[in-house]
Amino acid sequence: MFFNVLPIDSFFLLLRYGFFSSATMNEDLLHYIWFQKQFPLSPTTTAGEPLEIIDIGQPNSDAGPDVFNAKVKIGTQLWCGNVEFHVNSSDWFRHGHETDKAYDSVILHVVFNADCEVKRTEKGLIPQWEIAVPTELATKYKAIQTCRQMPYCADKLSSIQEITIRHWLNRLLIERLERKVNAVDAILAQTTNNWEEAFYITLCRNFGFSTNADAFEQTAKSLPLTILGKHKDNLFQIESLLFGQAGWLDSEKKDDYVQSLAKEYRFLSQKYQLRQPMCIQWKFLRLRPANFPTVRMAQFAALVHKSNRLLSKLLECKNYQEIRSFFNISAGKYWDTHYTFGKESPKRIKSLSESSVNIITINTVVPFLFAYGKKHGDETLQETALNLLESLPLERNHIVTKFRDLHLPAENAADTQAILQLKTNYCDAKKCLRCAIGCQLIKYI
Known part of the structure; x- marks a missing residue:
């Protein structure tokens, strides 16, 4: 032409x-x-x-x-x-x-x-x-x-056929999963291809959610899963190891329980020659008490106590209901009346909420299932990962809200993951000409 x-x-x-x-x-x-x-x-x-x-x-x-x-x-x-x-x-x-x-x-x-x-x-x-x-x-x-508006096609997006958008969102979802597979590969390289250890580190990171993710990862990397596995039947010892490596047992604000944890940690840290991470930073400011890192770490300890073969157990799950059951855990009894060490609060069981399980499933479980299936040629496992995203409700954040307001279809977590990929890798980078929507629109500007 x-x-x-x-x-x-x-x-x-x-x-x-x-x-x-x-x-x-x-x-x-x-x-x-x-x-x-x-x-x-x-x-x-x-x-x-x-x-x-x-x-x-x-x-x-x-x-x-x-x-x-x-x-x-x-x-x-x-x-x-x-x-x-x-x-x-x-x-x-x-x-x-x-x-x-x-x-x-x-x-x-x-x-x-x-x-x-x-x-x-x-x-x-x-x-x-x-x-x-x-x-x-x-x-x-x-x-x-x-153009200064975001996204740049905002006033013309409604002119694109839904089948074009749907096909593009499907591609974006796979693109995002492939990016997360690369992140899994990076952790595997650090753990000499130990899938259980890599999953443990990544899962611990995501228990810190966005605010304390780095600090949780530092803690996990300083405490091998094999050590926790030796104490899997003793929640008290698991807590002492995790809280101790997090640096929380050095505080002067100690009640009897914390003093007992600190004593146990001193013994176990010497036994296993553990070293606390340097310059670890914990953030409590502007967090709801239920999201305090102390509570999240206590919940993670309860999960390890439930099973130290975390990835193996999840590979056996066939649907979201089984995954939800796996994450059906509550922090230890001490945390029923505490959000931080040494300060009592009204009694409330610190269970992992459904919304938290959804986030962990999206950011940890699905990428590992997809990566494991890809590495081992298991297409059924990859399909399970995709089906999980489609079965989860859509994520609620300002990015998803903005694109939904522009009539971009978003019905489940698979759609919202695709939208996040679109925003971060195409809109923010102004890669409109590499975007299927942008390529269509430029013909009609």
């Missing part, structure tokens, strides 16, 4: 005088032109050879060239391989591609500004295409990139 295009000289004149800025000019525009096939008629390389795009290939979101398995014809020669995008040709050297053999497979370098020649590690020149920008697209792209 032929499009009116902005001549290269005119394009860079506008760039120079501010029609585009360095903030608005990026490789996403090249990505859009390439994958939407908005090519000018009879393109040529910078060497003047005729260029024909036969197959645009597949986008690559990982390290390496931007496009895999493309097919182009340059002059009379057919080329099959990868394609790389840059704003300027010199970015090839700025990114160090000339010494990276992963880029030796590049058959075409697509740029806005061919300011130099580029070479492979073997010193062979790579054909370049200085792409012309469709005039209308340049104007639309400028409008999107300079």
Whole structure:
């Protein structure tokens, strides 16, 4: 298809005088032109050879060239391989591609500004295409990139067909799960591929929720699950180990129970040669008492007391009801009348609420089930993870509320996880041209 295009000289004149800025000019525009096939008629390389795009290939979101398995014809020669995008040709050297053999497979370098020649590690020149920008697209792209509302498509979102949005949300959900799988991989690498230990650390982190997540993770990393497992039948000893590693048993405000915990911790910490984490910071300010880290840690201790084979037990769960039953725990008796050490409060059993279980399921259980299923080729387990999200109620936060007000469908936790992925990875980064909704809308701006 032929499009009116902005001549290269005119394009860079506008760039120079501010029609585009360095903030608005990026490789996403090249990505859009390439994958939407908005090519000018009879393109040529910078060497003047005729260029024909036969197959645009597949986008690559990982390290390496931007496009895999493309097919182009340059002059009379057919080329099959990868394609790389840059704003300027010199970015090839700025990114160090000339010494990276992963880029030796590049058959075409697509740029806005061919300011130099580029070479492979073997010193062979790579054909370049200085792409012309469709005039209308340049104007639309400028409008999107300079828009101040969030999301940038807010006033036009209702014009997109629901089937398009639904398909995109499904893709975003998998994208978000893949990102969480990468986080699981990182923890596995730290625990020498010990799935139980990795799950224990991640679960403990999420018992700190957003406010105390780092502090809970530090505590778990300083206290191996194998040590807790040796005392799984004794809640008092589990509490002494967790509270002691958290640094809470050093306080002067001690009642008889805390003094007993401290005495037990001194014995066990010497026995196992434990060291408390350095500079651990606990936050109580602006938290509801039920969310105090002391209460959450007591609940976590009760869960470990219930079963130290945490991941193995959850892998046996087939639905949310079984997971809810697994997390049906309450903190020890001391916490019925306490939110912090040494200060009594009206009696209230500190059970883990359904909303807390939902959050833990979304942020810990589902990612681990999905990651475990993927690593072990268990598609049923991956499907179980997805079904869990679809069975959970939608998350309540300002991001979800805003997108729901714009009529984006959000019926369950699977939808809200997709919306969070959309907001953080596309809207915030202004990657409108990599968003299925943005690609549709730019045609009608």
